[in-house]
Amino acid sequence: MxxxxxxxxxxxxxxxxxRGEGSWLFDAAGKRYLDAISGIAVCxxxxxxxAVAATLAQQAATLVHTSNxxxxxxxxxxxxxxxxxxxxxxxFFGNSGAEANECAIKxxxxxxxxxxxxxxxxxxxxxxxxxxxxxxxxxxxNRKVQAGFEPLVQGFVRAPxxxxxxxxxxxxxxxxxxxxxxxxxxxxxGVNIPAGNYLDELRALCDQHQWLLMLDEVQTGNGxxxxxxxYQHNGILPDxxxxxxxxxxxxxxxACLAKGAAAELFQPGNxxxxxxxxxxxxxxxxxxxxxxxxxxxxxxxxxxxxKLLADFRAALDxxxxxxxxxxxxxxxxxxxxxxxxxxxAKAADQGLLVSVTAGKVIRLLPALVMTDDEAALLVSxxxxxxxxxx
Ligand SMILES: Cc1ncc(COP(=O)(O)O)c(C=O)c1O
Numbered sequence: 001m002x003x004x005x006x007x008x009x010x011x012x013x014x015x016x017x018x019r020g021e022g023s024w025l026f027d028a029a030g031k032r033y034l035d036a037i038s039g040i041a042v043c044x045x046x047x048x049x050x051a052v053a054a055t056l057a058q059q060a061a062t063l064v065h066t067s068n069x070x071x072x073x074x075x076x077x078x079x080x081x082x083x084x085x086x087x088x089x090x091x092f093f094g095n096s097g098a099e100a101n102e103c104a105i106k107x108x109x110x111x112x113x114x115x116x117x118x119x120x121x122x123x124x125x126x127x128x129x130x131x132x133x134x135x136x137x138x139x140x141x142n143r144k145v146q147a148g149f150e151p152l153v154q155g156f157v158r159a160p161x162x163x164x165x166x167x168x169x170x171x172x173x174x175x176x177x178x179x180x181x182x183x184x185x186x187x188x189x190g191v192n193i194p195a196g197n198y199l200d201e202l203r204a205l206c207d208q209h210q211w212l213l214m215l216d217e218v219q220t221g222n223g224x225x226x227x228x229x230x231y232q233h234n235g236i237l238p239d240x241x242x243x244x245x246x247x248x249x250x251x252x253x254x255a256c257l258a259k260g261a262a263a264e265l266f267q268p269g270n271x272x273x274x275x276x277x278x279x280x281x282x283x284x285x286x287x288x289x290x291x292x293x294x295x296x297x298x299x300x301x302x303x304x305x306x307k308l309l310a311d312f313r314a315a316l317d318x319x320x321x322x323x324x325x326x327x328x329x330x331x332x333x334x335x336x337x338x339x340x341x342x343x344x345a346k347a348a349d350q351g352l353l354v355s356v357t358a359g360k361v362i363r364l365l366p367a368l369v370m371t372d373d374e375a376a377l378l379v380s381x382x383x384x385x386x387x388x389x390x
Pocket of ligand 1: 040096097098099101129130131132183187188216217218219220244245
């Protein structure tokens with residue numbers, strides 16, 4: 001099925017699904033596919049989760065939308081839950097990851113102006129991905145995402161990911177820096193996992209220079225890496241954290257959380273969204289978050305992630321095509337020595353959905369509810385395919 005009515009942003013797409021259940025997607029012919037991408041780190045609870053479906057149906061039949069002209073109790077409750085889970089003080093709700101990051105970027109600029117810095121600058125990283133709006137594509141460290149959309153937005157400088165000395169050098173040369181925006185693990189950039197103390201060192205630099213540490217947890221958040229937020233592996237607190245994706249399990253919602261001075265910056269009129277934080281979005285996300293916590297799925301993500309990593313390392317031991325296998329919780333990457341564009345279609349033929357990012361990194365983002373048997377099938381199917389890549 002292909003329609004000429006759609007703008008050509010995604011190219012030709014080979015597959016169409018009509019139904020999902022847990023870690024499985026089904027096409028119209030009834031063929032089932034083991035989904036190791038989860039809608040790009042979105043459906044952590046799997047497809048058609050009964051509790052999420054029930055909340056959606058019940059809230060849709062009660063009240064979908066009122067706008068932010070009025071109090072929204074579901075928004076207040078979800079905000080309190082997320083603040084408790086994150087250690088942040090306040091939240092703003094939008095509808096996507098890019099919007100959450102736009103909110104963070106606006107906070108950084110307000111923070112700079114408060115400090116009488118006329119042209120505030122945010123440090124961003126190479127190979128990062130922060131979204132497709134003009135400010136977030138400027139923050140993104142990938143020329144392909146930016147090309148053709150110049151003039152880009154001012155006020156960003158870039159450092160290599162994982163390189164704290166580069167950030168120190170920027171600090172020594174640029175008095176306009178007000179914040180760092182960084183992913184705890186780079187997703188789109190190739191499942192890049194920095195040294196364990198990277199965030200601690202960035203936190204210390206931010207404290208030293210009175211910068212905001214702003215973490216993009218759009219992909220890493222909501223249990224994906226084995227903690228509710230990935231920074232909780234380090235025991236630090238950021239000033240700002242953004243999330244989306246897994247928060248709604250497929251219902252669009254994004255959140256920008258902030259602590260301390262950053263939480264007090266916005267005043268009425270500074271920021272807003274017609275849809276952001278609707279009763280339907282917040283009730284649904286509340287069920288997602290409650291389910292993640294109550295069913296201990298975040299611990300499950302940590303344990304299953306470790307098992308998948310060990311099993312892939314064993315299954316691909318000595319395989320010439322493989323350059324590295326890495327992962328944090330259920331964010332896993334198998335880096336090949338050369339590009340493998342054909343792998344996605346070959347896997348789909350065998351009923352397995354994976355993605356390839358940064359050219360040669362097979363990226364796996366399984367649901368947190370994936371069973372041991374499904375995980376074993378993922379390892380055996382994918383390892384055989386990788387070994388066949390001559
Ligand atoms: C780290 C990160 N930030 C931001 C985004 C953008 O989120 P959205 O597509 O919901 O705007 C993504 C999406 O892949 C992401 O991985």
